[in-house]
Amino acid sequence: MTDKSGKKRVGIFSLTCDEGCSIFLTEIFNQKLIGWLEKMELVYFLAVKDHVEAGNLDIALVEGVVTSEKDSEQIKKIRERSKILIAMGSCAVTSQPSGQRNNFNADQLKVIEEHFEKYKFLPKALALKDVVKVDDEIIGCPIDEVKFVEIFEKYL
Amino acid sequence: MHKCDLDVEISKLSKIEGHADLDIKIRDGKLEEVNLKVMENVRFFNQAVIGMAATAVPQLVSRICGTCSIAHLTACIEAVEKTLDVKPGAQTILLRKLTVYSMMIRDHALHLYFFVLPDMLDIDSLLDVPEDKHNLIHEALAVKEAGNNLGELVAGRSVHAPFEQVGGFSHEIDTARVLKIISELKNIRPIVLKLIEIFANCDWKFERNTNFVALVTEDFSFLEGKIKSLSLPANATQQALQAGGFEIEEEDYWDHLHKVVLPYSQATSFDFEGKEYMVGSLARLNLNKENLHPRTLRDAAKYLGRFPSQNIYDNNLAQAIEILHSIDHSIEILENNKFAKEEPVKPEKLSGENAGAIDAPRGTLYYALKIADGKVEELKLVIPTAQNLVSMKKDVEQIVSGICATGIGKVELEKNIVREVSKLIRAYDPCMSCASHFLRIKWV
Numbered sequence: 001m002t003d004k005s006g007k008k009r010v011g012i013f014s015l016t017c018d019e020g021c022s023i024f025l026t027e028i029f030n031q032k033l034i035g036w037l038e039k040m041e042l043v044y045f046l047a048v049k050d051h052v053e054a055g056n057l058d059i060a061l062v063e064g065v066v067t068s069e070k071d072s073e074q075i076k077k078i079r080e081r082s083k084i085l086i087a088m089g090s091c092a093v094t095s096q097p098s099g100q101r102n103n104f105n106a107d108q109l110k111v112i113e114e115h116f117e118k119y120k121f122l123p124k125a126l127a128l129k130d131v132v133k134v135d136d137e138i139i140g141c142p143i144d145e146v147k148f149v150e151i152f153e154k155y156l
Numbered sequence: 157m158h159k160c161d162l163d164v165e166i167s168k169l170s171k172i173e174g175h176a177d178l179d180i181k182i183r184d185g186k187l188e189e190v191n192l193k194v195m196e197n198v199r200f201f202n203q204a205v206i207g208m209a210a211t212a213v214p215q216l217v218s219r220i221c222g223t224c225s226i227a228h229l230t231a232c233i234e235a236v237e238k239t240l241d242v243k244p245g246a247q248t249i250l251l252r253k254l255t256v257y258s259m260m261i262r263d264h265a266l267h268l269y270f271f272v273l274p275d276m277l278d279i280d281s282l283l284d285v286p287e288d289k290h291n292l293i294h295e296a297l298a299v300k301e302a303g304n305n306l307g308e309l310v311a312g313r314s315v316h317a318p319f320e321q322v323g324g325f326s327h328e329i330d331t332a333r334v335l336k337i338i339s340e341l342k343n344i345r346p347i348v349l350k351l352i353e354i355f356a357n358c359d360w361k362f363e364r365n366t367n368f369v370a371l372v373t374e375d376f377s378f379l380e381g382k383i384k385s386l387s388l389p390a391n392a393t394q395q396a397l398q399a400g401g402f403e404i405e406e407e408d409y410w411d412h413l414h415k416v417v418l419p420y421s422q423a424t425s426f427d428f429e430g431k432e433y434m435v436g437s438l439a440r441l442n443l444n445k446e447n448l449h450p451r452t453l454r455d456a457a458k459y460l461g462r463f464p465s466q467n468i469y470d471n472n473l474a475q476a477i478e479i480l481h482s483i484d485h486s487i488e489i490l491e492n493n494k495f496a497k498e499e500p501v502k503p504e505k506l507s508g509e510n511a512g513a514i515d516a517p518r519g520t521l522y523y524a525l526k527i528a529d530g531k532v533e534e535l536k537l538v539i540p541t542a543q544n545l546v547s548m549k550k551d552v553e554q555i556v557s558g559i560c561a562t563g564i565g566k567v568e569l570e571k572n573i574v575r576e577v578s579k580l581i582r583a584y585d586p587c588m589s590c591a592s593h594f595l596r597i598k599w600v
Contacts, residue, residue: 016197019173020222024315026266030301034293042283046168046175067197097219100204108203115198142222142315 008058008156011044013078015064015071016125017098021089022063024142032149039156057082059155065091065099066131069120079132084155087128088148090141097141099125159185160566164573172271173223173587180556180573187557192549194423196588205535210236210527211322211503213535217523218316221587223266225316226259226307227516230379231537234512235523236322238407241504248324248498250489253377255311255320256514257482260378261303262314263517264437264475267585268351269296272472275579276358295347299479302340306486309337324500331495338490341483348483349455352476356459360469362580364554366547367433368464370440371406371515376447376481378515383409384443385428386464406513409522413538416546423588425545426538432546435519436585437474438465448477449484456480468551468583475517475585506530516540518585541586548584552577 012022022045029036044054060082066072079085091098101112102124115121128134136155138148164180175196181189201220205213214232218225230252237244244252270282273292279285285292304314309329311317319327373381382403404412416425427433442464446453453460456477462470511524519540526534559572 014175016199018199018219018222018225020219020225020315023173023222023266026270027262027300027304027314030297030304033297037283042281067199071197097216098199101200104200104203108200108206111203112198112200119197121197141219142313 005041007039007041009043009056010040010059010061011054011057011078011082012042013044013054013060013062013074014046015062015075015092016067017064017089017091019063020142021092021140022061024145025061025088025148028145028148036156054078055081058084059152060085061088061152062086062128063088063092065095066126066128067099067101067121069122072122072126072131075128075131084135085128085132086151086155087134087137089143090139092128093137093139095125095127095130099127101125160569162566162570164570166574166578172582172585173221176581176586176588178552178577178581180552180577182556182560182569185560185563187553187560190549190552190556192418192545192552194418194545194588196423202535202537205532208532210240210525210530210532213525213532214320214322215316215318217535217537222315223263223587224259224516224518226255226311226314226320227514227521229317229320230256231512231514231516231521231523232525233320233322234379234514235510235525236527238512239508239510239525239527240322240506241508242323242501244323244501245498247493247495248501249379250493251310251325251329251495252320252379253375254486254489255307255317256378257486258303258307258310258314260482260517261306261479262300263303264479265296265299265303267517267582268355268472268475268479269299271582271585273354275582276354295350299344299347299351302337302344302483305340306337309333321500323502324498326500328497329495334490338487341487341490345480345483348476348480352456352459352473352480355473355476356462358469358472360467360579360583362468362551362555362583363466364468364551365466366550367428367431368439368442369428369433369435369520369543370443371513371520372403372440372444372447373515374447375485376440376444376449377485380406382406383513383520385433386443406522407511407524409513409520409538410511410524410536418545418549423542423545426543427546428543432550433543434468434547434584435515435540435543436471436517437478438463438468438471439519440515441465441470441474441477448481449488451484452477452481468580471583471585503530511536518587519543541584541588544584544586548581548586551580555580 060078087093162182166178177193179191214229217232218229220228307314312319319325369385372384384403413426445463507528509526513522522538524536
């Protein structure tokens with residue numbers, strides 16, 4: 001799947017979350033990006049690109065929880081199109097904190113239930129591995145820098 | 157004149173924080189409807205905090221937004237402190253200023269270099285800059301890195317900073333690293349002056365009569381002051397502009413706002429005293445430029461005459477100037493203070509109701525809390541991007557109507573609209589993760 005230049009095709013995706021992991025990743029980039037660009041092509045990262053393609057990925061980095069039907073469809077599509085899928089950060093790995101509604105009591109749920117139907121929310125917010133096969137995980141809120149570099153470079 | 161029908165749908169606007177879609181409907185050559193749709197899924201923070209220990213809430217609400225997490229953390233800490241009568245010491249205030257400056261440097265740099273510069277250079281991504289401009293990538297990373305390292309020094313990390321808490325900081329500054337951070341800040345200063353020049357020379361112009369609102373602070377530190385509003389009618393004289401406007405206390409902000417519902421959107425907007433308005437860097441420069449750091453005033457003098465400005469694209473220039481100010485004031489604070497270990501100040505009481513506001517990178521961020529026996533009973537917050545949505549939508553309407561009136565053909569029309577509208581929305585630096593977080597607030 002690697003493109004003609006021999007570079008790995010990498011996509012960075014955000015499901016439901018605060019996007020803190022991808023923002024923190026742009027801070028890890030401060031030191032690492034120039035070196036990594038020798039080995040990878042960033043083909044999907046809405047934060048910095050307009051023209052994005054989400055096909056034929058070698059590595060997909062995904063942050064956030066699967067909270068709605070739309071999230072669920074998206075993560076399945078990403079899975080189909082990626083060789084390696086890495087769950088990035090606590091939300092993607094454990095469903096928390098973005099899936100905090102899972103822990104709500106009846107009173108709290110009552111206030112938000114109308115929203116569930118309108119935006120087709122799933123009964124519970126899910127970690128990625130509850131929906132698709134995940135090849136690796138990087139824990140942290142946001143991702144731990146040392147762990148990220150170690151795991152990402154393993155696949156690069 | 158072509159009288160065409162056209163539906164422009166921009167799905168997932170790129171180079172902004174979070175997800176938003178835009179639908180534009182043109183009928184018979186005229187703009188009929190603009191729908192700006194914030195597509196972030198709500199994460200129900202207003203409900204999640206109920207019953208939580210008030211002192212733990214700032215670290216949770218930090219998770220509302222990855223990019224300006226420090227703004228949420230700091231504003232919520234301020235609200236808890238005001239509600240529970242916590243008086244943080246002078247050193248804590250200095251450390252907070254440094255923390256907020258670290259965020260301004262990183263966050264504005266990400267926006268200007270990675271989101272806006274590609275539009276100016278007519279490329280898709282900063283990573284695609286031609287070889288002769290490759291220094292821009294290195295400069296972008298260097299500026300972000302200096303901000304990131306300052307945040308790490310003071311607050312432990314630049315995203316979801318662990319050391320900043322109610323009453324003080326949990327860790328002391330590693331004094332061995334201070335000199336290195338100062339030298340990094342000094343090194344990026346000339347790069348930032350160059351960035352200011354790039355945006356000062358940018359010829360993009362879009363003006364519409366809107367209102368500006370900002371927290372006006374005496375040292376431009378984004379933390380403590382009065383909320384000021386200044387209407388900018390097109391024919392106002394300079395003197396009238398300076399005399400005009402009015403000030404309110406931070407905690408009264410809520411009383412001057414009204415909710416505006418945006419259909420099809422997971423977000424709600426506001427008007428201020430019945431008028432749409434803009435918050436953020438442009439508003440701050442329009443209302444408070446005289447309080448910038450003396451070194452910033454000196455070195456950015458030739459660009460400051462442009463403010464007050466109604467040109468939305470001057471928000472980019474204003475952000476670049478704020479990076480310089482954040483560098484200059486941070487250097488001054490680091491060079492002139494010794495930092496010692498301090499125990500965080502404890503709350504004087506366990507119950508109360510109050511509010512606090514700071515100015516976040518994208519504008520005034522307001523937190524109001526009701527706390528009983530140390531636990532949160534109610535949280536209300538006002539998010540910068542949510543406040544800008546009405547102004548943003550009206551700007552899009554005006555820009556699209558203008559493009560329609562040129563009578564160009566359908567293909568060109570669509571291309572122009574997509575380009576100009578994306579550019580304009582990016583100038584606001586919207587953050588959709590923030591804008592969508594709340595739901596069903598009790599409006600009083």
